[in-house]
Amino acid sequence: MNKLLLTGVFKPYGVTDEYGEALCSMELLYNQVTREQGIHSPRSNNLSFGLYLLAENIQTQSTVLDFPSWKNFTNEVDKGQYTHIGISFIVPNVLKAHRMASYIRRHAPDIKIILGGHGTAIPDLQNMVDCDEICHGEGVSWLRNYFGEDTNRPIIHPAVRTSVRSFVYGAPLMEKAGTILSGVGCQNSCSFCSTSHKFDRKYIAFLDTGKDIYDACIKDEEELGVTDFALMDENFCKSDTRARQLLAEMEKKNKAYTFSAFSSAEAVTKMGVDFLVRMGINLLWIGVESKADLFEKTKGIDLHALIKKLQDNGITVLASLILFLEHHDKENIHEEIDWAISMESDLLQFMQLGLNPGTRIYKEYDEKGKLMRDFPWQRRHGQDTIWFNHPNFTLPESSDYLRNAFSRKYETHGPSIMNMAHTAVKGYLSAKKAMAKREKKKLVWNPEKNAYLKQSGAKPDLYMKLRLEAMKKSAMKFRPALKTMIKYSPNKEAAEKGHMIIDLFNQTFGPVSIKDRIMDFIVQSTAIVENLRFKINGVIMRQPPVIRTVYKDRSRKNTQESKNNGPIKSASIAEPVNAAASLS
Ligand code: SF4
Structure with a gap:
């Protein structure tokens, strides 16, 4: 009988050794969004969601090994x-995959080795990593087909948390969230986008309808105890009918779930802010990419106005910009960075133009002979140096410009977490005001x-009342950390902003509760230790515990254990970190 092990690459992550790099960790925010923000950076390790989705959807007995050490x-x-x-891996982890495959060949030569994940786009991969099969594209169908199973069976959504080891200022303040894997790929086909090209520039839905997504949320709530979800979908707002169905379902069942999502600017504009607030979107990742307006998705859109409107309504915005595009020179790159900073998004990712195999831009640069073909694969992660010949920048310069861009954002707008707290409280206030105004004018939500719209005999908007409570809960999670944000502010302006936010919280939610005072004390204490660790070591890299999940009984309920944390309550091929670099 077949028995399958699905594994991510081995630890340590975010450490420079012969297999990996310090600037490529298993942490999304710290790695490439809140870089240079030190102690203020939220920390967490994202699970390899794709592996759980695969295991859940094949009848072949399987085990998922997430965050293994070499010994595990x-x-x-x-x-x-x-x-x-x-073995699932992204491009910069190919040497880890190579070591793992070599070990299997030496010690268990009968085992068939299958490679999956974004790393499979590497040309001539089979000559670098010993393997029997390479899974390109969507993995569930591929595995079902490979094992001779029915490829048309409905998808079973796995109950998977977003992350482990979640900290801010060394304290476990971040709310637990579930992962919703609604689909992969994006039809927008931006030339640089790995995720779009991996799935042939098409969108493949795992959850076809809003009801399917709702059911997955219910399952996560029951099994993981979560009401907040990360929608792992390259461009969630693009499927607007499904999003509307999801809202209708939540309204029907009185559930005010909250979501973070990746969406392109044109799709967000089409959905509209009123819809997004009502649906409970509390964080949006939007690729603004370039001031030069090179991509269809941003054409004709006033991005400054869009981002401001979203934030004024309580939606945290993570904007992302690409540095070292072809037209960049030593003058206009500063204009580009200043343009992105001037949007005042809560969070801002700077990513070097990453020429990833499989994409259109990779092919173009390769054909023009601009690509450094011998550049080490483990260094191609977009957070150190570029790996192509740019007419205006050397490799070491590209590293410096990138780091300085992150520092400029931090110095200009203070810690991202502070901005997120501000957006959350602003959003609660504006939603409350807007609701009162609508009731007065007899405006009710019209899903069609x-x-x-105006309606005679309009009843109070009970669903928005529920939504307001959820918005309050989202805002209140920042409160115990506000004083710590101020204490470690990078400058006077950020400290003043922090005080203004504290005042706004007090005016909006009243005095601080005893529970929040205790939490505040705990956060201030853990922050002292965290700050000392930063000062002494320059960096804090926590390694996530191994998680081993056995899918024995194909009818359901699996056993899961975590080495460092003990058993985890209950129980997808793509690693999230750098894949997310090119989303939306
Ligand atoms: S960058 Fe975003 S919008 Fe463009 S193809 Fe990729 S996922 Fe779609």
Whole structure:
């Protein structure tokens, strides 16, 4: 009988050694969004969601190994119980995949090796990593087909948390969230986008309808105890019918779930802010990419106005910009960075133009001979140096410009977490005011028109009342950290902003509760330790615990254990960190 092990690459992550790099960790925000913000950076390790989705959707007996150490991995291979091992990796982790595959060949030559994830786009991969199969494209169908299973069975959505080891200022303040894997790929086909090209520039839905997504949320709530969700979908707002169905379903069942999502500017504009607030979107990742307006998705859109409107309504915005595009020179790159900073998004990702195999831009640069073909794969992560010949920048310069861009954003607008707290409280206030105004004018939500319209005999908007409570809960999670944000502010302006936010919280929500005072004390205490660790070591890199999930009984309920944390309550091929670099 076939038995499959699905594994991510081995630890340590975010450490420079012969297999990986310090600037490529398993942390999304710290790695490439809140870089240079030190102690203010929220920390967490995102699970390899794709592996759980795969295991849940094949009948072949399988085990998922997430965040293994080298020993965890070799012990698993040495058990001699697997017929197949699938290794998932992104491009910069290819040397880790190589080491793992070599070990399997030496110690268990009968095991078939399958490679998956964004790393499979590497040309001539089979000559770099010993393997039997390479899974390109969407993995569930591929695996079902490979094992001779029915490829048309409905998708079972796995209950998976977004992350482990979540901290801010060394304290476990971040709310637990579930992951919703509604689909992969994006039809927008931006030339640089790995995720779009991996799925042939098409969107493939795992959850076809809003009801399907709602059911996945319910499952996560029951099994993981979460009401907040990360929508892992390259461009969630693009599927507007499904999003509207999801809102209708939540309204029907009185559920005010909250979501973070990736969406392109044109799709966000089409959905409209009123809809997004009503649906509970509290964070949006929007690729603004370039002042030069090079991509269809941003054409004709006033991005400054869009971002301001979203934030004024309580939606945190993470904007992302690409540096070292072809037209950039030593003057206009500063204009580009200043343009992105001037949007005042809560969070801002700077990513070097990453020429990833499989994309249109990779092909173009390769054909023009601009690509540095011998550049080490493990260094191609977009947070150190570029790996092509740019007419105006050397490689070391590209590293400096990038780091300075992050510092400029931090110095200009203070810690991202402070901005997020501000957006959350502003949003609660504006939603409350808008609701009162609508009641006065007898405006009610019209799902067909996607707008609030006048209606005689209008009843109070009970769903928005529920939504307001959820917005309050989202804002209140920042409160115990506000004083700490001020204490470690980078400058006077940021400290003043912090005080203004505290005043706004007090005016909006009244005096601080005893519970929040205790939490405040705890955060201030853990921050002292965290700050000292930063000062002494320059960096804090926590390694996530291994998580091993066995999918034995194909009818359901799996066993999961975590080495460092003990058993986890209950129980997808793509690593999230750099894949997310090119989203929306
Ligand atoms: S960058 Fe965003 S909008 Fe463009 S193809 Fe990728 S996911 Fe779609």
